[in-house]
Amino acid sequence: xxxxxxxxxxxxxxxxxxxxxxxxxxxxxxxxxxxxxxxxxxxxxxxxxxxxxxxxxxxxxxxxxxxxxxxxxxxxxxxxxxxxxxxxxxxxxxxxxxxxxxxxxxxxxxxxxxxxxxxxxxxxxxxxxxxxxxxxxxxxxxxxxxxxxxxxxxxxxxxxxxxxxxxxxxxxxxxxxxxxxxxxxxxxxxxxxxxxxxxxxxxxxx
Amino acid sequence: xxxxxxxxxxxxxxxxxxxxxxxxxxxxxxxxxxxxxxxxxxxxxxxxxxxxxxxxxxxxxxxxxxxxxxxxxxxxxxxxxxxxxxxxxxxxxxxxxxxxxxxxxxxxxxxxxxxxxxxxxxxxxxxxxxxxxxxxxxxxxxxxxxxxxxxxxxxxxxxxxxxxxxxxxxxxxxxxxxxxxxxxxxxxxxxxxxxxxxxxxxxxxx
DNA sequence: ACTCAATGTTGACGCTGACAACATCAAGAT
DNA sequence: ATCTTGATGTTGTCAGCGTCAACATTGAGT
Numbered sequence: 001x002x003x004x005x006x007x008x009x010x011x012x013x014x015x016x017x018x019x020x021x022x023x024x025x026x027x028x029x030x031x032x033x034x035x036x037x038x039x040x041x042x043x044x045x046x047x048x049x050x051x052x053x054x055x056x057x058x059x060x061x062x063x064x065x066x067x068x069x070x071x072x073x074x075x076x077x078x079x080x081x082x083x084x085x086x087x088x089x090x091x092x093x094x095x096x097x098x099x100x101x102x103x104x105x106x107x108x109x110x111x112x113x114x115x116x117x118x119x120x121x122x123x124x125x126x127x128x129x130x131x132x133x134x135x136x137x138x139x140x141x142x143x144x145x146x147x148x149x150x151x152x153x154x155x156x157x158x159x160x161x162x163x164x165x166x167x168x169x170x171x172x173x174x175x176x177x178x179x180x181x182x183x184x185x186x187x188x189x190x191x192x193x194x195x196x197x198x199x200x201x202x203x204x205x206x
Numbered sequence: 207x208x209x210x211x212x213x214x215x216x217x218x219x220x221x222x223x224x225x226x227x228x229x230x231x232x233x234x235x236x237x238x239x240x241x242x243x244x245x246x247x248x249x250x251x252x253x254x255x256x257x258x259x260x261x262x263x264x265x266x267x268x269x270x271x272x273x274x275x276x277x278x279x280x281x282x283x284x285x286x287x288x289x290x291x292x293x294x295x296x297x298x299x300x301x302x303x304x305x306x307x308x309x310x311x312x313x314x315x316x317x318x319x320x321x322x323x324x325x326x327x328x329x330x331x332x333x334x335x336x337x338x339x340x341x342x343x344x345x346x347x348x349x350x351x352x353x354x355x356x357x358x359x360x361x362x363x364x365x366x367x368x369x370x371x372x373x374x375x376x377x378x379x380x381x382x383x384x385x386x387x388x389x390x391x392x393x394x395x396x397x398x399x400x401x402x403x404x405x406x407x408x409x410x411x412x
Numbered sequence: 413a414c415t416c417a418a419t420g421t422t423g424a425c426g427c428t429g430a431c432a433a434c435a436t437c438a439a440g441a442t
Numbered sequence: 443a444t445c446t447t448g449a450t451g452t453t454g455t456c457a458g459c460g461t462c463a464a465c466a467t468t469g470a471g472t
Contacts, residue, residue, distance in 0.1 A: 008419060008468060030236050030318065035459065044421050046461085051419090055460065110378060111317045112236065127380075157372075157381055158395040162364070165371025172316060174333075175363055189364040196402025215451080241428065250452045252430085257450090261429065 013051040015041045020062050025104040029111050034058065059108050060123055066098075066105030067126035073098035074133045084141035085194060091137045092163040092190040093183055099167030100179045106171060110164075134160060147197055155197055162193055219257040221247045226268050231310040235317050240264065265314050266329055272311030273332035279304035280339045290347035291400060297343045298369040298396040299389055305373030306385045312377060316370075340366060353403055361403055368399055 009015065019040040024032055034055040035045040052058040077094025081087030099106045109127075138156050141147040147155060163186065169175050170182050177185055215221065225246040230238055240261040241251045258264040283300025287293030305312045315333075344362050347353040353361060369392065375381050376388050383391055 012419085028318075033459070034461095045459090046422080047420050049420095049461080110374065154391060154394065157375070157391065158368070158398065160380075161371030161375055161395065162368045162399075163371070164375055165367030165369070166363075168316065168374055169363070169367055169370055174366075185360060185363065188360065189367065192364065192402035192405070193368075193399055194402065195405035196398035196400065199398065199401035199405060218450085239428070240430095251428090252453080253451050255430080 009041075009043065009047075012041060012043060012047065016048055016051060016058065017061060017065065020058055021065075021102075021104045021108075024062065024107055029059065029107045032059070059112060062105060062108040063112065064123050064126050066102060066109045067123065067130050069102055069105065070095065070098045070109075071126070071130045071133055073101070074130065078133070078137060083146065084137070084144045085146040088137040088141050088146075088159070089187055089190040089194060091134055092159060093186050095134075095160075095163040096167050096170070096186040097183060099171055100182060103171045106167060110168070131156070131160070147194075158197070159190070159193065162189060215247075215249065215253075218247065218249060218253065222254055222257060222264065223267060223271065226264055227271075227308075227310045227314075230268065230313055235265065235313045238265070265318055268311060268314040269318065270329050270332050272308060272315045273329065273336050275308055275311065276301065276304045276315075277332070277336045277339055279307070280336065284339070284343060289352065290343070290350045291352045294343040294347050294352075294365070295393055295396040295400060297340055298365060299392050301340075301366075301369040302373050302376070302392040303389060305377055306388060309377045312373060316374070337362070337366070353400075364403070365396070365399065368395060 016037055019037045020032070023037055023040065027033075032055075034048060037058070038045045038048050041047070048058060052061060074091050074094035077097060078087040078091040081090045109123075135152060135156050138147065138152045138159070142149055142152060142155075166175070166182070166186055166189065170177070175182060175185075222243055225243045226238070229243055229246065233239075238261075240254055243264070244251045244254050247253070254264060258267060280297050280300035283303060284293040284297040287296045341358060341362050344353065344358045344365070348355055348358060348361075372381070372388070372392050372395065376383070381388060381391075
């Protein structure tokens with residue numbers, strides 16, 4: 001041994017996570033291969049098993065990291081807003097901005113089997129945190145009168161659906177807009193949706 | 207030979223397609239296995255190669271079938287509408303209705319690698335047909351004055367994003383609504399978005 | 413110095429997608 | 443009636459994958 005490759009990697013876990021994210025971006029989460037991740041990290045094909053129970057748990061870890069960054073992105077975006085309405089719109093922009101900056105994480109978060117997600121509690125909790133950011137924006141807008149009172153959930157689902165749809169369609173190349181234009185479009189669409197939410201009361205039966 | 211299992215299957219292609227759809231629904235598009243499809247169809251592990259170039263082409267065929275049914279679903283839904291506005295809303299409901307009825311097809315259509323889709327022309331054409339149904343609804347609404355004039359594309363993208371987001375979130379279990387409630391929610395959200403589209407002019411720079 | 417738990421490696425097994433070679437059948441040509 | 447041919451299904455094979463088991467290496471605490 002020349003010492004160039006120490007036996008212990010010291011933070012192989014992080015290295016594997018980064019390699020996994022990069023690999024997902026190159027080949028998609030379907031062709032994603034645990035052995036290739038190990039290869040890129042410069043370790044044997046079984047080394048990842050010391051840090052993750054298996055392939056699925058590695059992907060779940062990527063997804064968890066993604067939910068973390070999603071929450072950060074939304075909170076950072078809405079921090080610049082001055083009114084509840086503006087903060088809600090910016091929150092949606094933060095969602096799409098995250099999707100544009102970390103498309104590979106988004107794939108791991110939503111393009112993976114549901115049975116895996118059910119099995120992993122951490123991921124659900126982090127997803128809940130992200131949703132809570134949006135829900136708080138809705139609640140604040142309702143409290144200030146910027147949105148009609150009532151059950152906030154339909155409003156939150158609607159807003160989430162819109163930004164999630166933009167994120168997914170953009171990520172799969174179905175929106176012919178560059179990132180900057182996509183964000184501007186998101187802002188515009190969110191503003192339109194916000195106006196519409198005020199123009200009609202939320203579904204009364206729920 | 208008892209004659210029970212004729213050597214030639216006669217329409218193995220359709221049998222394989224159906225088996226593939228069922229398998230996607232059971233294990234997801236990621237764990238989807240070409241050999242298991244063949245097994246369920248009662249043929250050898252290499253028989254599918256006589257009808258599809260490989261695993262990806264079989265999945266692409268499922269996606270193409272999905273785009274076909276999506277177009278049908280939207281056209282059937284909007285046929286009941288009496289005004290351009292109502293037809294547009296119903297078109298969105300048709301999108302979500304398709305997603306609820308054929309979730310396995312939706313997975314093949316959007317949860318698959320993009321390099322495959324680029325490679326397959328038929329799928330892009332069928333996707334374009336489906337989008338055209340939506341776009342025509344937008345154009346009709348603009349012509350009748352139900353929607354503001356101008357570039358229809360941002361309006362179409364917004365509407366598509368909303369229903370696509372609802373479809374994807376619902377399909378991944380993130381919207382705690384049963385199918386009927388999901389459709390009602392879609393109608394309500396679409397109506398709200400429609401109102402918002404009128405409350406503000408489309409993005410002028412595009 | 414010794415122990416030991418953590419971490420990385422090697423080897424193996426069954427499964428998969430894909431290729432090549434062969435078998436079977438239907439139908440038209442001779 | 444026989445031959446030929448192309449389409450369709452099968453068997454055999456290979457490398458690569460995820461995962462388990464057994465072994466090797468290392469650093470930290472005694």
